[in-house]
Amino acid sequence: MPKILGASLEAHRREVRTRVFEVLRAQLYERGFDAITLAGVAAAAGVGRTALYNHFPDKESLLVAFVEHEAAQYVTRLTDAVEAQADPVDQLATFVRLQLRVLAEFHMPPGTALASALAPAAYRRISAHADPITDRLRAILAGGVDLGRWPAEDPDVLIPMITAALGNRTLVDGPPEQLDEIVEAAVRFVLRAVGALA
Template sequence: MPKIIGGSLEQHREQTRRRVFDALTSLLAERSFDALSMADLAAQAGIGRTAIYNHFADKDAVVVAFASAETDRYLDRLGQALAGATGPADAMRIYIREHVSSSDEFHFGFGPELYAMLSRESIAEIREHVVAVESVLRTIIDDGIAAGEFAIDDVASTMALVHSSLATRRATPTAVEQYVLRALGA
C-alpha cells in the first residue's frame, strides 16, 4: 500500500499534485516539454513512476491541471484585491499592479514552443483559463466606458494592448500603470 502524505486522502492528492507541478516548472527550466516523460516528472516529484498516472493521464493533463490551478490561485488573489476598488480607474490600477507584482509567483503562459506540442483539446482547455482572466479585464474596461472614465472604441484591441503592456520587463509597474491609464483616457 502506498504511503499517504498529509492528514487525509484529499490532502495527499493536493500535495502530490503540487509536487508534480513544482517538478514540471523545474524540469521545463532545464529542458523542452518534448524531452520530458511522465517518469521524469514522477522522479522529480518524488513519487512512484506509476503513481503519477493516478493523478494525471499524460503530460498534457499535467500542463492543463497546472494552468487551471495557477489561474484559480491568481483569480482568487485578484478578486480579493479588486474588492477594494473605488471605481474603474482604480480597478485598472489594481489589475496592473497585481499582474506585474505577481509575475514571478504565477506562471503566465508557457510560451509558443510548449503550446505547439500540446493537443488541440489541451490548448482549448488552457484557453478557458485565459478567458477567465480576460473577463476580469473586460469587466473593468466595460465599467470604465459605462462610467465615462475610459474613452475607447475597440474593447478587444484595448485588452490585447493592455496585456502587451503588462508583458514588458523593462518598465516599472508605475510606468505601465500610467501608460495604460493615459491610453484609456482615464
Template sequence: MPRISAPSVGQHREQVHRRVFEAFSTLLAGHSVDAITMAQLAAAAGIGRTAIYHHFADKEAVVVAFASYETGRYIQDLEAALADIDDPSQRLALYIRHHLDAGQQFHIGSGGHFYGTLSPTAMLAIREHVVVVEDVLRSILSDGVAAGTFIVDDDVTAISLIHACLAPRHLPAPAVERFILRALGAQR
C-alpha cells in the same frame, strides 16, 4: 496499492497534485516545458515514476492541470487585491501591476513553441483559463466606461492590446501603467 499520506483519498490526491505542481514550477525555472519528462517530474515531486500516471495521463494533462491551479491562485490573489478598490483607474493600475509582478510565475515557459504541440482539447482548456483572467479585465473596463473614466470602443481589441502591452517584461511597470491608462483616456 499506493500508500496514502492523508486522512482521505481526496486529501491525498490534493497533496500529490500540489507537490507535482510545485515540482513542475521548480523545473520550469531551468528547463522548457518540452524538456521536462514525466520521470523528472515524479522524482522532483517525491513520488514514484509510475505513481504519477495514477494522477496524470501524460505531460499534457500536467500542463492543463497546472494552468488551472495557477489560474485559480492568480485570480484569488487578484480579486482579493481588487476587493477594496472602487475607482476604475486604480483597479486597472492594480491589475497591470499584479499581472507584471506575476511575471513568469503565471506564464509557462517556452510559449508558443510548446503550445503548438498541445492537442486541440488541451489548447481549448488552456484558453478557458486565459478567459477567466480576461473576464476580470473586461469587468474593470466595463465599470470604467460606465463611470466615464475609460473610452473603449471594442473590449475584445482593448483586452488584447492591454495584454500585449503587459508582455514585455523588461519595461518599467509605471511606464506601462501610464501608457495603458492614457490609451484608454483615463485622466490621472
C-alpha cells in the same frame, strides 16, 4: 502497497498534486516544458511513477492540470485585489501590476510556443482560463466608462491590445531590480491608452 501521504485518500491526492505542482513549477522555470519528463517530476517530488501516472497519464495532462490549478488561484487573487479598489483607474492599475508580476513569476511558453507544444484540445482547455481574466478587464473598462474616468471605446478592440502589451515576456525578462520601474511604466502606458483622466 504504495505509501499513502496524508490521513485519507483525498488528503493523499491533494498532497501528491501539491508536491508534483511545486516540482513542475520549478522545472518549468529552470528548463522549460520540452525538457520535463514525468519520471523526472515523480522522482523530484518523491512520488512513485505509478502514483504520478494514476493522476496524470502524460506530460500534457500534467501541464493542463497545473495551469488550471494556477489559473484558479490567480483569478481569486486578481478578483480580491481589483475589488479592493473603488476607482476604476486604481482597478486598472492593479490589474496591470498583477498581470506583469505573475508573468514575471510564471515561466510557461508564451502563446504560440505553448500552442505548438500541446494538442489542440489541451491548448483550448488552457486558453479557456483566460476568459475570467478577460471578463475582469472588460468589467473594469466598462466601469471606467460608466463613471466617466475614460472615454467609451470598443472593448473588443481595447482588450486584445492591452493583453498583447501585458503578455510580452521581454518586459519582465530583464534584471529583477528593474521590474518595479517597468511595471509602473506599463501602468502609465495602459492608463494613457484607455484615456484615463487623472
